Amino acid sequence: METRELTAADFRADARIEYDGHLHVAANLGTLKCLSIQCPGSLIAEAGSGIKVVDGIKAGEGIKAGLGIKAGEGIKAGSFIEAGLGIEAGLGIKAGLGIKAGRSIKAGKGIRAGADIRVRDGIIAGLGIKCNGLLQWKFQLFAGIVTSRLMKPTDSLVECGRAEGGYVVHGDLIERCVLR
Numbered sequence: 001m002e003t004r005e006l007t008a009a010d011f012r013a014d015a016r017i018e019y020d021g022h023l024h025v026a027a028n029l030g031t032l033k034c035l036s037i038q039c040p041g042s043l044i045a046e047a048g049s050g051i052k053v054v055d056g057i058k059a060g061e062g063i064k065a066g067l068g069i070k071a072g073e074g075i076k077a078g079s080f081i082e083a084g085l086g087i088e089a090g091l092g093i094k095a096g097l098g099i100k101a102g103r104s105i106k107a108g109k110g111i112r113a114g115a116d117i118r119v120r121d122g123i124i125a126g127l128g129i130k131c132n133g134l135l136q137w138k139f140q141l142f143a144g145i146v147t148s149r150l151m152k153p154t155d156s157l158v159e160c161g162r163a164e165g166g167y168v169v170h171g172d173l174i175e176r177c178v179l180r
Helices: none
Strands: 003-006 016-018 022-025 030-034 036-039 043-045 049-053 057-059 063-065 069-071 075-077 081-083 087-089 093-095 099-101 105-107 111-113 117-119 123-125 129-131 134-136 140-143 157-160 162-164 167-170 172-175
Touching: 022 036, 036 049, 043 049, 049 063, 129 134, 134 157, 140 157, 157 162, 162 172
Parallel strands: 003 022, 016 036, 022 043, 030 049, 036 057, 043 063, 049 069, 057 075, 063 081, 069 087, 075 093, 081 099, 087 105, 093 111, 099 117, 105 123, 111 129, 117 134, 123 140, 129 157, 134 162, 140 167, 157 172
Antiparallel strands: none
16 A cells, blocks of 8 residues: 655645545644545654544544644544544544553543553543553543433443543443453
């Protein structure tokens, strides 16, 4: 699969970036904004570069940004999602493997990972949080912060293999495999 090098000129308020391969953003370009990004490969923004989209971000493989990742809708990756700062989505965040944020994660709906979720600060999810591996955070975790409708009992579930971190302020934590 070929890689397309993106420059600051590729990011415009009306741009929908789609490429049939990998996408690469050079270092130190700051936070780059566009309507949406989609590729079957990986989306990598080097140190000092971040991504902010009005709609969603979808990569068949991984998504990585030296700064933050922010989407007005969802963020979805076939393997990993990693940001040097925070990860924020107006809807859900889903990774086939792990999610890692240098600061916090915030999602308007749920957060799902096939492996670990590791966050330096805290986590806020409009619906539940689920990962098959380690769920790690330092300060507070909020799950099921639904304001658009009446809450269902399953909206606040936090399911993981093992939890390690601060406080679950809102949510029902279920650890599936507590081996320490």
